[in-house]
Amino acid sequence: MTDTAHPSDLPELPRQRGCPFDPAPGYQALRESAPISRITFPSGGSGWLVTRYEDVRTLLSDPRFSSRLAVSAPHVRSAVAALPEQPLPGALLRLDEPEHARYRRPVMRAFTVKRVQQLQPRIQQIVDERLDAMEKAGGPVDLVAELALPVTSLVICELLGVSYDDRETFHRLAGQLLAIESSAEQGQQARAELASFIAALVAAKRERPGDDLLSTLIAEADADPGSPLTDVALTVLGSLLLIAGHETTANMIALGALTLLEHPDQLAALRADPALADRAVEELLRYLTIIQFGLVRVASEDLTLGGQAIKAGDYVVASLPSANRDPGLGIEDPDRLDIARDSAAHVAFGYGPHQCLGQQLARAELRITLTSLFARFPGLRPAVRVDQLPFRDDMIIYGLHQLPVTW
Numbered sequence: 001m002t003d004t005a006h007p008s009d010l011p012e013l014p015r016q017r018g019c020p021f022d023p024a025p026g027y028q029a030l031r032e033s034a035p036i037s038r039i040t041f042p043s044g045g046s047g048w049l050v051t052r053y054e055d056v057r058t059l060l061s062d063p064r065f066s067s068r069l070a071v072s073a074p075h076v077r078s079a080v081a082a083l084p085e086q087p088l089p090g091a092l093l094r095l096d097e098p099e100h101a102r103y104r105r106p107v108m109r110a111f112t113v114k115r116v117q118q119l120q121p122r123i124q125q126i127v128d129e130r131l132d133a134m135e136k137a138g139g140p141v142d143l144v145a146e147l148a149l150p151v152t153s154l155v156i157c158e159l160l161g162v163s164y165d166d167r168e169t170f171h172r173l174a175g176q177l178l179a180i181e182s183s184a185e186q187g188q189q190a191r192a193e194l195a196s197f198i199a200a201l202v203a204a205k206r207e208r209p210g211d212d213l214l215s216t217l218i219a220e221a222d223a224d225p226g227s228p229l230t231d232v233a234l235t236v237l238g239s240l241l242l243i244a245g246h247e248t249t250a251n252m253i254a255l256g257a258l259t260l261l262e263h264p265d266q267l268a269a270l271r272a273d274p275a276l277a278d279r280a281v282e283e284l285l286r287y288l289t290i291i292q293f294g295l296v297r298v299a300s301e302d303l304t305l306g307g308q309a310i311k312a313g314d315y316v317v318a319s320l321p322s323a324n325r326d327p328g329l330g331i332e333d334p335d336r337l338d339i340a341r342d343s344a345a346h347v348a349f350g351y352g353p354h355q356c357l358g359q360q361l362a363r364a365e366l367r368i369t370l371t372s373l374f375a376r377f378p379g380l381r382p383a384v385r386v387d388q389l390p391f392r393d394d395m396i397i398y399g400l401h402q403l404p405v406t407w
């Protein structure tokens with residue numbers, strides 16, 4: 001495909017799945033014959049789609065590919081120009097180095113392996129309480145509404161210092177922010193409502209600090225006149241953590257549970273040897289890659305990626321689902337789920353400076369929730385046929401809108 005082809009002649013990002021557990025068909029052929037190919041966007045423009053594992057890692061770690069210049073996500077949204085031209089302070093996903101690191105560093109301390117280890121008993125307690133409630137209610141129950149969303153929402157609420165009573169508000173806003181057909185106006189409105197919700201919280205915590213991350217960040221900022229954490233930055237960071245912190249992992253919990261139920265040999269292996277849980281979590285993250293349409297960057301100068309010339313200003317999409325099914329990842333038969341293998345080199349959390357800040361927390365929540373769920377309900381099964389389940393084909397983060405289960 002040449003650079004001069006008219007966008008309407010170009011293929012689109014593959015989006016239509018065949019099997020709900022596999023990426024849309026089309027990626028394998030692209031990896032083999034056109035690993036960096038020109039595609040058309042729903043907005044009418046065009047850009048590049050990168051499908052091989054090595055190229056995706058190179059792209060995401062090369063500072064010449066900018067997150068800042070990516071003012072929209074044109075590969076999935078019909079609405080263009082949905083984001084402000086100038087990113088707000090603290091908007092980690094939209095900043096380049098060195099500005100990005102100045103905001104990421106203070107928050108990172110709350111998400112280290114050690115800090116997450118300290119949180120584990122509390123996560124276990126939250127999971128056990130939800131499982132007790134499920135058992136008491138009796139099946140069928142919706143695993144998304146009764147387990148996955150409450151666990152991840154309760155954990156991030158406690159960590160940040162947000163009231164769980166406000167869950168309806170932030171669940172609704174997450175829905176609007178992550179739906180691929182949301183208009184630019186809907187996106188802007190949801191962002192504004194979320195910002196005023198968190199800004200009010202920042203003001204309240206300055207008056208009455210609690211034992212939580214927002215209060216800690218406010219105290220650090222107030223004690224250091226050189227701190228980049230202004231109230232606007234704290235609001236933007238708080239909004240990002242609240243949304244990224246519950247939606248992603250909740251979808252991995254529900255979709256991960258269903259995937260194991262649909263692969264009974266794998267589930268039996270996990271039940272027989274709970275020490276496999278860490279590997280199972282990595283393999284599910286790889287196999288399912290819920291950031292289903294990939295990540296967007298913009299070339300800040302003319303350059304070459306994987307032998308392909310790319311012009312300054314071009315949009316480039318890193319397909320995480322494709323990279324994670326590429327034999328170049330170094331595993332055999334990547335289209336097979338094998339919870340015993342070592343697939344930790346996957347890119348489900350991205351790669352490079354923006355690699356997921358909450359990944360240790362996500363891993364702990366996934367491991368504790370999935371192992372406890374299957375230990376508690378040996379007869380767990382979906383309450384409806386898989387082809388009747390509402391998969392999230394319409395959202396940036398894949399998963400299930402509902403998952404009725406019984407036992």
Ligand code: HEM
Pocket residue numbers: 067092093094104156240241244245246248249252290291295296348349350351353354355356357358359361362
């Ligand atoms: C299974 C669950 C999760 C998945 C698959 C996931 C995936 C990702 C990916 C792919 C990125 C990279 C974005 C980019 O490069 O543009 C990212 C960034 C991020 N994630 Fe996650 N995430 C998960 C859970 C979480 C949790 C639990 C939190 C917070 C507590 C979180 C907070 C963040 C933040 C703040 C960033 C931005 C980092 C930066 O730009 O420096 N994520 N995540």
